[in-house]
Amino acid sequence: MSDLDQVTLSAGDKLVSLPVLKPTLGNSCIDISKLTKETGLFTYDSGFTATASCKSAITYIDGDAGVLLYRGYPIEQLARQSTFLEVAYLLMNGELPSRGEMTAFDREVAHQAMMHESLRKFLNGFNYDAHPMAMLCGSVASLSGFHHDTLDLSDPEHRRQAAIRLIAKVPTMAAAAHRYSIGWPIRYPRYNLDYVSRFLHMMFELPSEPLELNPIVAKALDLLFILHADHEQNASTSTVRLVGSTGANPYASVAAGIAALWGPAHGGANEAVLKMLEEIGDARHVDAAVAKAKDKESGFRLMGFGHRIYKNFDPRATIIREMTHKVLGELGVNDPLLEVALKLEEAALKDDYFIQRKLYPNVDFYSGIIYKALNIPTEMFTVMFAIARTAGWVAHWLEQQVDPEAKIGRPRQVYTGHAKRDYVGIDSRK
Numbered sequence: 001m002s003d004l005d006q007v008t009l010s011a012g013d014k015l016v017s018l019p020v021l022k023p024t025l026g027n028s029c030i031d032i033s034k035l036t037k038e039t040g041l042f043t044y045d046s047g048f049t050a051t052a053s054c055k056s057a058i059t060y061i062d063g064d065a066g067v068l069l070y071r072g073y074p075i076e077q078l079a080r081q082s083t084f085l086e087v088a089y090l091l092m093n094g095e096l097p098s099r100g101e102m103t104a105f106d107r108e109v110a111h112q113a114m115m116h117e118s119l120r121k122f123l124n125g126f127n128y129d130a131h132p133m134a135m136l137c138g139s140v141a142s143l144s145g146f147h148h149d150t151l152d153l154s155d156p157e158h159r160r161q162a163a164i165r166l167i168a169k170v171p172t173m174a175a176a177a178h179r180y181s182i183g184w185p186i187r188y189p190r191y192n193l194d195y196v197s198r199f200l201h202m203m204f205e206l207p208s209e210p211l212e213l214n215p216i217v218a219k220a221l222d223l224l225f226i227l228h229a230d231h232e233q234n235a236s237t238s239t240v241r242l243v244g245s246t247g248a249n250p251y252a253s254v255a256a257g258i259a260a261l262w263g264p265a266h267g268g269a270n271e272a273v274l275k276m277l278e279e280i281g282d283a284r285h286v287d288a289a290v291a292k293a294k295d296k297e298s299g300f301r302l303m304g305f306g307h308r309i310y311k312n313f314d315p316r317a318t319i320i321r322e323m324t325h326k327v328l329g330e331l332g333v334n335d336p337l338l339e340v341a342l343k344l345e346e347a348a349l350k351d352d353y354f355i356q357r358k359l360y361p362n363v364d365f366y367s368g369i370i371y372k373a374l375n376i377p378t379e380m381f382t383v384m385f386a387i388a389r390t391a392g393w394v395a396h397w398l399e400q401q402v403d404p405e406a407k408i409g410r411p412r413q414v415y416t417g418h419a420k421r422d423y424v425g426i427d428s429r430k
Contacts, residue, residue, distance in 0.1 A: 230392025
């Protein structure tokens, strides 16, 4: 972190002093809010990769050191000792709950899990083969129509209730979208189950056959939800904040986040891993695939390796790798694609090409394997991500609502179009 209090920028014959903001952890930031007024200049930062868009106390990432903190707590400690619902409480409220607070939070989430019966009819408006992310995005946006009487954003209790509803109802709507797509009757949430087990029962239980759930399945999914709960100012979270900056309601804001997450470069990465495994097809072809990936002319990429933020290793992957092998061992899954994945992992961890470039398997690689082992359909992978990330989205939306410095988002641009020109009548155009 820089010790500078300010930097001086030379703009022509003018010197402008800009203050430096010092965070608790991480890089200091130059406050350029008065730059345009002083110089007439904007800044250009494609993708906002070097620009802080807000002040936030929720999540901290150090990509070089492989550090991920939720409200100051290392992800390794939370993954080992906490539960997803407790992590959701932490992200929302800033502190871990007491036993009484956790019991009340658990109860409130459980009793908000039911979705309105009209949403069944809403789902009927989709083709049966519509992507579940399309159904989830539409369903979440529609919640503002069901809860319009508690959308006074100046009321802290209305804001809290909205956050609870989203954490509670997104799994229900996700499971309903899945069951609708395969023609199964929609299941109601069971209040006597924990958050993750409730979701799994809504996904897989048949009316004629009670679901016998292996505890390792619920534990693995709960761990994945913890690891995916938040990741600072990524594309979908920034989208939630940008939409929220307009004063849009939380359901619309989170629906926008779901739409952003749908992109294959963001939440669709673990789905891309499975497609890659299917393309490789057989463990005997892994060596050839690795060789092909090393050839820049081939155009073939191994999905699920390396990370844009984590330059050495993804701490989440380190945690989930152990759980992946535990799940595969416990369930005794015999799947050719999982054999491909394990051989690919072995090759990447031993091959100097990957080691030198720090292309280690990331959380998307392992989460795709676990979802496959748990019989989660590939098209539901991004939906699973959305269930977990809802906790982070609502935390950021809540934080934004009480930020005294929050403004409506309005990025600038470098205009590269035509200069001013005159209209020419159609008969005079060449």
